[in-house]
Amino acid sequence: MSESGVTVERWSASSLASSGGVASLLVALAFVPVALSANATDKLTTLFVYVILAAMWNALAGYAGLVSVGQQAFFGLGAYFAIKLANAGVGVYPTLVLGALLAGAVSIPVSWFMLRLRGGEFAIGMWVVAEVVFRLVILDHSVGGLTGTSLIGINGYSPSDRRNYNYWLTLGTAILLLGLVYWLLRSRVGASLQAIRDDEEAAASVGVRVLAGKGLIFVLAAVGCGAAGTLWLATSITFQPNSFFSVQWTAYMLFMALVGGLGTFEGPIIGAIVFFVVQDQFGDKGVWYLVGLGATAILFALLLPRGIWGTIEDRFGLRLLPVGYRLRRLVPGGGARPGEQLT
Amino acid sequence: MIWANQVVQGVLLGGYYALLASGLSLMFGVMRIINLAHGDLAVLGAFLVLVMTDHGVSAFVALAAVLPAMAAVGWLLQRTLLERGLRSGALVPLLTTFGLAIVIQNLLFEKFGANVRSLGPGIGTLAYDSWTITTQIYVAKLAVLIFGVAVALLLGLQLVLARTPLGRALRATAEDPDTAELVGINSRAVYAFAAAIAVATVALAGAFYGMRTTFAPYDGPSQLIFAFEAVVIGGLGSLWGTLLGGIVLGVSQNMGQQIGQQFFNNSEWFLPAGHIVFLAVLAGRLVVAEVAARGGVRTVLGQSA
Numbered sequence: 001m002s003e004s005g006v007t008v009e010r011w012s013a014s015s016l017a018s019s020g021g022v023a024s025l026l027v028a029l030a031f032v033p034v035a036l037s038a039n040a041t042d043k044l045t046t047l048f049v050y051v052i053l054a055a056m057w058n059a060l061a062g063y064a065g066l067v068s069v070g071q072q073a074f075f076g077l078g079a080y081f082a083i084k085l086a087n088a089g090v091g092v093y094p095t096l097v098l099g100a101l102l103a104g105a106v107s108i109p110v111s112w113f114m115l116r117l118r119g120g121e122f123a124i125g126m127w128v129v130a131e132v133v134f135r136l137v138i139l140d141h142s143v144g145g146l147t148g149t150s151l152i153g154i155n156g157y158s159p160s161d162r163r164n165y166n167y168w169l170t171l172g173t174a175i176l177l178l179g180l181v182y183w184l185l186r187s188r189v190g191a192s193l194q195a196i197r198d199d200e201e202a203a204a205s206v207g208v209r210v211l212a213g214k215g216l217i218f219v220l221a222a223v224g225c226g227a228a229g230t231l232w233l234a235t236s237i238t239f240q241p242n243s244f245f246s247v248q249w250t251a252y253m254l255f256m257a258l259v260g261g262l263g264t265f266e267g268p269i270i271g272a273i274v275f276f277v278v279q280d281q282f283g284d285k286g287v288w289y290l291v292g293l294g295a296t297a298i299l300f301a302l303l304l305p306r307g308i309w310g311t312i313e314d315r316f317g318l319r320l321l322p323v324g325y326r327l328r329r330l331v332p333g334g335g336a337r338p339g340e341q342l343t
Numbered sequence: 344m345i346w347a348n349q350v351v352q353g354v355l356l357g358g359y360y361a362l363l364a365s366g367l368s369l370m371f372g373v374m375r376i377i378n379l380a381h382g383d384l385a386v387l388g389a390f391l392v393l394v395m396t397d398h399g400v401s402a403f404v405a406l407a408a409v410l411p412a413m414a415a416v417g418w419l420l421q422r423t424l425l426e427r428g429l430r431s432g433a434l435v436p437l438l439t440t441f442g443l444a445i446v447i448q449n450l451l452f453e454k455f456g457a458n459v460r461s462l463g464p465g466i467g468t469l470a471y472d473s474w475t476i477t478t479q480i481y482v483a484k485l486a487v488l489i490f491g492v493a494v495a496l497l498l499g500l501q502l503v504l505a506r507t508p509l510g511r512a513l514r515a516t517a518e519d520p521d522t523a524e525l526v527g528i529n530s531r532a533v534y535a536f537a538a539a540i541a542v543a544t545v546a547l548a549g550a551f552y553g554m555r556t557t558f559a560p561y562d563g564p565s566q567l568i569f570a571f572e573a574v575v576i577g578g579l580g581s582l583w584g585t586l587l588g589g590i591v592l593g594v595s596q597n598m599g600q601q602i603g604q605q606f607f608n609n610s611e612w613f614l615p616a617g618h619i620v621f622l623a624v625l626a627g628r629l630v631v632a633e634v635a636a637r638g639g640v641r642t643v644l645g646q647s648a
Contacts, residue, residue: 067437069379113622116629119433120377124571125625128618131568135615247564251445258438287453294445301438302427 029171033164041167045235047276048170049228052177053249054256054268054275056224059181061254062263063190064217065197067119069250070126071225073133076244077103078226079233080137083149087142092153093165096230100173103226104219106133111218115211118200127247134245148240151233162234170231177224182265184220189213197263255293258300261307270309344479345601351480353597357573357590358490359555363548364570364577364585365496366541371574373517373537376425376436380444381545382567386560387447388413388546389462389553390455396465403466406550410543417542421535429534444563451560462553470554489551493589496544497582504582513537545570572621595620 033041053075060066082099086092110129117125143149154162184190192213195203204210233239252275260271282289304311367381378384388409395405424443428435463470472484504510512533515523520530552558552566569592577588599616603609634640 061434065434067434069441113626113629116632117625120371120379120437121575123379123437124377124568125575127564128568128572128621131565132615132618132622135611135618139609139611139615251441254438254441262434287449290449291446291453294442294449297442298424298439298446301435301442302424305435 026175030168033167038160038163041163042235043276043280045163045167045170045231047272048174049231049235050252050256050272050276051269052170052174052224052228052231053253054260054272055174055178055181056221056228057250057253058257058260058262058264058268059184059217059224060221062257062261062267063185063197064193064214065200066115066214066218067123068126068221069123069247070128070130071221071253072245072247072249073126073130074103074107074222074225075229075232075249076130076137076241077106077133078229079239079244080143080241081226082230082233083143083151083239086151086153092151092156092234093169095153096169096227096234099230099233100223100227103229104223107219107222108215110222111215115214115218130245130247134241137245138241143239143241146241148238148242150238154234154237166231166234169234173227173231177220177227178269180220184216185265189216193217194263251290251293251297255297257307258297259307261310261313262305264307264309264313267307267309271307274308344477345605346598348480349597349601350594351476351482352486353594354590355482355486355490356593356597357586358486358493358593359548359551360569360573360589360592361586362489362493362496362551362589363545363566364573364589365493365500365582366543366545366548367567367570368574368582368585369500369537369544370541373513374425374429374534376429376433376440377571378425378541379437379440379567380447380563381440381570382565383444383447383451383563384413384416384542385545385549385552385566386451386558386563387416388549389558390451390460390560391546392462392465392550392553393455393460396462401465402462402550402554405465406547409546409550413546414539414543417539418535420542421538422531425538426531426534444567448561448563455560457559459557459559460553461557462550463555466554483555485551485555489555492547492551493586496547497586500540501582509536569617572617576621576624591620591624592617 029044032044053071057068057071060068060071078099080099081102082095085095085098090098114122114125114129137143138146157165185193192203192208195206195208196210196213200210229244232244256271256275257268258271259274260269261267278293279289282292285292300307306314363382363385367378370376370378370381391409391412392402392405395408396402420443424439425436428439466485469485469488473481474484474487475481502510504513512523512528513536515526515528516530516533523530523533549558549566552562573588573592574585575588576591577584577586596613596617599619600610600613602616603612
């Protein structure tokens with residue numbers, strides 16, 4: 001027992017149990033195309049793309065304090081590079097991976113100057129970047145300008161093969177990216193990022209390398225959004241710059257991360273599921289559906305800024321997949337009760 | 344002469360951008376927030392004027408009713424949505440105003456549909472009248488009017504800020520709201536006033552936008568981007584800088600358009616040219632700041648040599 005009467009822990013019984021649960025769930029998910037209908041496989045593929053997008057936006061805004069209104073730049077660029085590579089004769093599935101990595105490569109020079117902007121300046125600055133990228137892409141007539149083009153190569157696979165490959169690739173990408181975020185947040189980088197988010201000057205004054213930490217998350221988020229873009233291309237086949245570079249994608253990301261719980265690891269997954277269900281139920285309501293999304297985002301930002309999962313965590317002291325540490329006060333007699341949390 | 348004409352048109356367009364941007368600049372200067380629904384409020388203003396002109400009211404008479412209404416919208420916006428988030432850093436205002444942008448765009452789409460509209464028919468011959476300067480340079484009367492209104496508005500704001508008790512309260516609150524409260528300034532009221540002025544000016548800009556060209560429900564984001572670029576090129580929070588920034592942006596866009604048409608046979612260079620000049624200014628400013636932070640040009644050159 002420590003002198004101060006408190007102990008620091010990362011794993012609790014509930015988080016150990018849930019980690020085991022997550023592992024078995026992931027294994028089960030791998031068998032979905034074999035066990036469930038084609039329709040269910042398609043829907044889950046869509047859901048996983050949403051999970052990737054939500055997790056990437058949460059990593060930016062929730063952990064690094066970077067509210068980007070321009071992540072559609074990387075979503076669209078991933079798809080654009082995939083099309084260009086496929087036209088150059090690269091195999092369809094490798095182009096999906098390479099496209100995401102190239103989108104990440106573009107984000108490196110972008111990060112040099114965008115990351116020096118603060119708050120709202122960064123937000124709209126990224127929007128301008130997305131606009132510039134979109135305008136440049138539609139100047140490229142080899143991908144059909146505004147009309148767009150198709151990932152024709154993917155027709156070489158039968159519809160059922162294509163569906164299954166898309167599913168597994170999306171699931172694998174989601175696990176890989178969320179795993180990377182999880183690992184990053186538990187490392188020194190995670191602690192320094194949250195310090196930056198909470199107070200940039202104070203963090204810098206105690207020796208946190210502000211730009212390096214932000215840069216890492218920024219590039220990771222670009223690769224992730226690029227991957228989401230290539231995977232979306234693989235399922236929709238047609239590349240229309242208007243829809244791939246639409247700011248709508250950022251609206252979706254913001255909604256999912258905010259509703260699920262900004263700055264929590266589990267939140268974006270919950271947010272993606274909520275968004276998926278909402279879209280499934282109300283997507284055909286068109287305009288009113290979008291008005292509802294916007295209004296819900298406003299309400300959450302004002303009234304429930306920690307989102308669904310953040311609120312549950314706060315109320316019940318739950319940590320399923322712990323990325324932080326928490327303090328437990330040791331009560332005389334050996335028993336322990338949940339104390340304050342440190343995240 | 345073609346080039347001189349592009350510069351003249353660019354400067355006049357810059358007046359519109361300055362008008363569009365002054366509210367954004369004011370809100371940033373006083374409340375330190377960037378309103379992501381700024382462009383959509385401009386488009387909302389244009390639609391409100393349109394509703395009245397459709398009933399036979401002249402556009403300028405309609406403006407006299409729309410501007411106070413939009414000022415009230417700004418006041419309400421500050422009191423309901425923005426005020427709550429102010430103390431919690433930059434994140435919450437960005438999230439709420441982005442949500443608001445989506446709501447406004449889609450409500451406008453629901454009400455007015457996707458067709459482009461124009462306020463041009465409601466202002467008679469002003470929509471197309473122009474003065475001939477030389478055989479190749481024509482100046483549209485409407486563009487000159489917009490430029491004049493922008494300059495008058497900036498001058499007015501400047502005078503209010505510098506000379507009136509209200510302006511002093513605004514500047515004090517912008518500097519430090521808590522200390523301002525200590526000397527008897529009601530910072531909530533000051534914020535709401537700034538928001539009211541900002542939203543009324545952006546609605547005015549939106550009405551002019553509707554007069555000089557066509558508009559549609561989803562035009563807001565592009566107007567926000569123009570306003571933001573003008574503000575950043577001119578230096579955040581500086582009113583006259585905003586006019587200069589607007590002019591730089593307008594001239595770059597027109598020159599880019601001309602260069603694209605003349606040398607590359609491509610008529611899609613208007614927007615990219617403006618964005619690229621904006622990014623270049625931004626990059627240049629960051630380089631200057633970086634060099635200064637490392638102890639000036641001599642030190643940096645000495646290190647690398």
